[in-house]
Amino acid sequence: MVHKDVPQPEVKIKYPVRVKEEPILGLSDSSSPGGGDDDDAPQSLKKGPWSAEEDALLMEYVKKHGEGNWNAIQKNIGLQRCGKSCRLRWANHLRPNLIKGSFTQEEENLIIKYHAEIGNKWAQMATYLPGRTDNEIKNFWNTRLKRRQRAGVPLYPPEIQAQIAMKKRQRAFMLMQNQVQRPINIGNAGNDETNYLLRNFDPSLPWQQRQASTFPFKTEHLSTKWYPNYISDHQKVSPQPMSLAMGQANNALIDVMF
DNA sequence: AAAATTCACAACCGCACGGGT
DNA sequence: AACCCGTGCGGTTGTGAATTT
DSSP: OGGGTSOOOSSOOOOOOOOEEEEGGGOOOOSOTTOOSOTTSOOEEEESSOOHHHHHHHHHHHHHHOSOOTHHHHHHHOOOSOHHHHHHHIIIIISTTOOOSOOOHHHHHHHHHHHHHHOSOHHHHHHHSTTOOHHHHHHHHHHHHHHHHHHTOOSSOHHHHHHHHHHHHHHHHHHHHTTTTSOOOGGGTTTSHHHHHHHHOOTTSOGGGOOGGGSSSOGGGIIIIIOTTHHHHHTTSOHHHHHHHHHHHHHHHHHHHO
């Protein structure tokens, strides 16, 4: 909302959330964290926000031993955090070359574009945005999603929607092409369900207005243009595989259309 | 000014996967 | 084959800050 219009500080200072400690192995926590000389004394793993001291400990450990083996950290330096928590802290906050602060407009556009292409693959997206974490991207997207759903506006801007529609058409086309080696009943090519869908499919139009003319190819051309070997193949096989092949094509088309 | 709502974000959780034993 | 362990991923939650009503 207005957040993006307001100049953001270079590094946002956040304040503690969720401070809680959980006993290990179900033991109640009777010892102070990090304290005590007795190795057999019940210890607790800390949860919640990280302190500067904990960050420093983790930084030092990774500097010495490198990334990985996160579960060894607690044993080696007595940091009362589970391996998962250490890994997350390092990946999201401590590792070098992280970019702090709000996403730029360019980054936001990239996220939207990538999301249109690959969906909720946050980690994969993060590899395309150096210095950004999957968590940041996920948070950004979820906030954006809520906002747009509430406002009743489309998730993607028109140009992206157009690209999605085009890719879906291409995918449908490829799926149909994959059926090239499989025979279909050319005698019913203009009447079967698949061709009906093809003729009436244009995702950019309201359902009632979908017309064949906007689809990248016409079904009557399939046999000559896209299915050049159709007739000879058709003559070799029984009707049953034909209907199966068309059924699969139908399902695939329905899947990408709706 | 106060209350309600929304935003931003850190962190946790459960699950899946791969490698080792 | 079955189990364990470490790791990574995506979903979700909880909290303070910011904004709106």
